[in-house]
Amino acid sequence: MSDEPSNPLRPVLEEPPALEELPVLEEPALSLFLGITDAAILFVPDGRVFATNSAAEQLFGVSEGAVRGQLFDRIIPCPREYAGNVPRYVADFCEANSEPFSHPVVALCGTQTRLSLLVRRTSLMLGAVACSLLFFQDISELVESQRLLQQKVTNSAGLSAAKSRFLSHLAGNMPRPLAVLRGVLRQQLDGESNSPQLHQELALGWQALGELQKLHSEISDFSQLESNHFEFQLACFNARFVIDGLLEHFQEQANRYNLEFATLVAPSVPEFLIGDPDRLQQILRCLLAESFRSTTEGGVTIRAQCLAETDTHATIEFEISDTGQGLSDRVRKDYQALLENPRTSFADQLGELGVGIAIANELIGRMGGRLTLRSTENVGTTYAVSLKFEQGERLQNEVRQLTGRRALFVNDVLSDRAWMTDICKVERMQCEWVGTCEHAVKRLCQESATLTPFDFVVIDLHGLKTEGALLIEEIHSREELKSTAIVMLVDANEGITPVVASSMRVNVLLAKPVGKNLMLQALRAALVQRRQAQPMLVTQHLLNAGELRAQRSLLVDDNEVNQIIAKGALRRLGITADVTNNGEEAIDAVRDNQYDFILMDCEMPIMDGFEATRLIRAWEQKCGRHTTIIALTANSSDEIYRQCLQAGMDDFMQKPFRADQLQAILDRIARQRIEASQGIGG
Missing domain, CATH: 3.30.565.10 (Histidine kinase-like ATPase, C-terminal domain)
Structure with a gap:
């Protein structure tokens, strides 16, 4: 093997055929070639010129007789490793160069003429020999225009950078003299011995100072907006x-x-x-x-x-x-x-x-x-x-939620307790640790009789799921402990699935390992869930997906009194509501916004709730969405319920409704969706 370093541009040379061995260009190919409007040259495989058209002869200032059978590297110089084979050089050059106007192929015509060329290449068979047909376009004027434009851009960028530095300099150095001037003018204006004329002149100076300060403010603002380091604080x-x-x-x-x-x-x-x-x-x-x-x-x-x-x-x-x-x-x-x-x-x-x-x-x-x-x-x-x-x-309410709260941690591994103790200290919570379920029930009952019972119990028994289940059952069986929120930490192999945890009436179920932020979210969620009439199971998936955020609803009702009553019920549940007066307005609102659920009156002018729901469902099907729609109706008959379901509504309530009725429906729908997303069958 040769020690010479490999060169990716070095061509693989073939034994070239003699020109006299090649077929002659005959009609109609000859007429087509000579009739090409762009400059065109036909090369044999080793780079020698086989034929030229008149446009090429005019562009390069040559005749076919002078260049036929010759290499063309005298006109288009190429590196010596190409051995004068212009077509191969051009092919490699164009493939490696994505900006032909910035780096064109160069041709030297005579001693003073330098052309910038855009070159296209194709193959043409002469008998059994694959020849290269090159088309040349003179782009010298375009390249020169681009060079001048780039030079102007560079100069402009330099001037812009200088202007920015100057404005930044002004913005940074104007405040001090302005402050001095302000102090002097204020001191003179406060003088008691000023004549009326002097006082008027000082007042004009004070007014001019105000205008200067406005200009400085605008300069400072402009300078900051131009800076790449412009940032917003939170x-x-x-x-x-x-x-x-x-x-x-x-x-x-x-x-x-x-x-x-x-x-x-x-x-x-x-x-x-x-x-x-x-x-x-x-x-x-x-x-x-x-x-x-x-x-x-x-x-x-x-x-x-x-x-x-x-x-x-x-x-x-x-x-x-x-x-x-x-x-x-x-x-x-x-x-x-x-x-x-x-x-x-x-x-x-x-x-x-x-x-x-x-x-x-x-x-x-x-x-x-x-x-x-x-x-x-x-x-x-x-x-x-x-x-x-x-x-x-x-954010402040969330901090207040945990500050001063009491947590009982049921954990049988001492090494696990340090990180949770640190969290409680940072959040200013009170925590206590026990190692057995029997001791946990005893402490919960003891503190339930005081003014500060435990707010929640966190169960982490490292695989002792039977004891954990018994503890939860004991908590639910005691009236004095029913307000205690339950958070359960489990390993993946313990077999405590969401459906099992839901049946055990656990408030929050977390799969270990659990980080600090997730633990804090879980404790806050547990406090919220224990206050619900029908609490739903909160899982890691829900916490990570942010499903516990405040809900946004759309209320569709043409009656103003009904709107006031419904908004009051929603407000008590912490739910915001947009209001529309008929089905057409509701469709526009759904297309422009994303709601957690819709309260849809069935009977309205212009478009009723049934038709609006059908059109919303048709639109949602195209964009892959499904918004919960709950019908509002004064008629609770089975026929109305059937019409609601046929229209695509998820549930219905009789007007006027109570907040707890709506919460029960929302909790039931949320629980069904959680189970569906986790593959839990009924």
């Missing part, structure tokens, strides 16, 4: 405090121009939200600045209301309304189109919308929200900001 905050801060910030400006400035926060806005309060205030500040800039009489109002709420999230709408000059209908439509077009660049928004609105819209988009605009010329403008936040109150 903190628990009160939206009312954010708006109060804006009131303090703009009240002086409102007073100076004799404008009203009011803030209105609806009671429906949750007290605590999880998000970035600084960015929220920044958004509202930008929009308020725009409103004050265009308002010379009347005033500006900021309102906040909750559009949608679950136990985990809330969508809040902030409206900023002014009585300014407003926008013409054409300008308003142009603005809204820019706001709603996701392909509109930040730079385009800056040019068309102005700095304040552009920065606000960019921040809102990054926070997953939406900015809409309503405006009437000579009446005023309203900016509406919709943002979805996680509820902070829910």
Whole structure:
């Protein structure tokens, strides 16, 4: 074997046939070849030219007689390992190069002419010999245009980077001199010996300082938005405090121009939200600045209301309304189109919308929200900001749920107890350990007579499933222990399946190993389940899938009184409800939202509940969904029940219904779905 290093580009040379041995191009192939509009050259396998058309002769400045039987590497240079075989070189080059305009095939025509070529290759049989037919296209002008464009892009990127560094420099260095200027002006304005003229001049300076501070704020905001390190923080905050801060910030400006400035926060806005309060205030500040800039009489109002709420999230709408000059209908439509077009660049928004609105819209988009605009010329403008936040109150409630709770752990392996003890300390829970079921019953009964009984018992007996089952049975048999939640930890080979655990009336069943977070979820779920009239089994699958989240429902009823009663029952169960008045509205709502269940009145105008359910089921079948639909009817006859099932409803209730009736139906449906998902047969 040769010691010469292998070269993947080195061709496998064949013994070439002599040109005179090849068949002559005859009609009609000859006419077709000569009639090709692109430059074309036919090569024999060893790279020698067999034939050229007139377009190739014109492109390269050669004649067929001069190049026939010759290698073409004098015109198209190729590495020496190709031994002058241009077709093979071109084939390898084009296969390895996915950007022909950035790295074209190069041809040298004479001493000064350099061509950039786009080359296509095909095979042509001359008798039994496979020849290469190459088509050449001169792309020199395109390549040069691309080079110039790339150079401009590079220069532009350099200028943009320099501008960004300059703005960042300004944003970082302006605060100190502004603060000094603010302090000096404030001190002079507070002086008692100022003449009226001096006081007026100082007031103008103070006003100019305010404008400088606004400019600095916009520069800082723009610089941060351009930065790749722009981040949002997550903190628990009160939206009312954010708006109060804006009131303090703009009240002086409102007073100076004799404008009203009011803030209105609806009671429906949750007290605590999880998000970035600084960015929220920044958004509202930008929009308020725009409103004050265009308002010379009347005033500006900021309102906040909750559009949608679950136990985990809330969508809040902030409206900023002014009585300014407003926008013409054409300008308003142009603005809204820019706001709603996701392909509109930040730079385009800056040019068309102005700095304040552009920065606000960019921040809102990054926070997953939406900015809409309503405006009437000579009446005023309203900016509406919709943002979805996680509820902070829910997190605090969860902590309060476990703080101070008492847990009895039944565990017969001492080495397992340390990690659970640490969890209890962190959550400020009280825990106690016992090693036998007999001792567990004794301690549970003793503490049940006190003011602080055990809230739950956690059973982990390492394979002693018989003792665990007896302990659970003993707990359920004693009236004083019926409020104790039961959490059971099992190994996969113990044979305690969900259906077995459900029959034992276990609240939470976990398969080991169990981590800290899952254990905490289990304890909280157990506390919830023990308060239910008909508790359902909570499994690891449910906890991991987040099925214990607050439910969202759709109430479909045309009667306002019935709506009020039903919403009250849902609210007592911690379930949020959207309301529609007929079947058509319900179909639109289901297509736009995902609900845990639907309460469907059977008799309504426009479209009744039966027809609406049939259409919803037909649509869900196409998209692979199934939403629980519970009929609401004043008639509880068997015929109505049959019609409900035929329409595709899951269950029905007689109006007016009670919260416990709805909870029983939801628990039963949830239990059926759990068993179905786990392959449990009835």
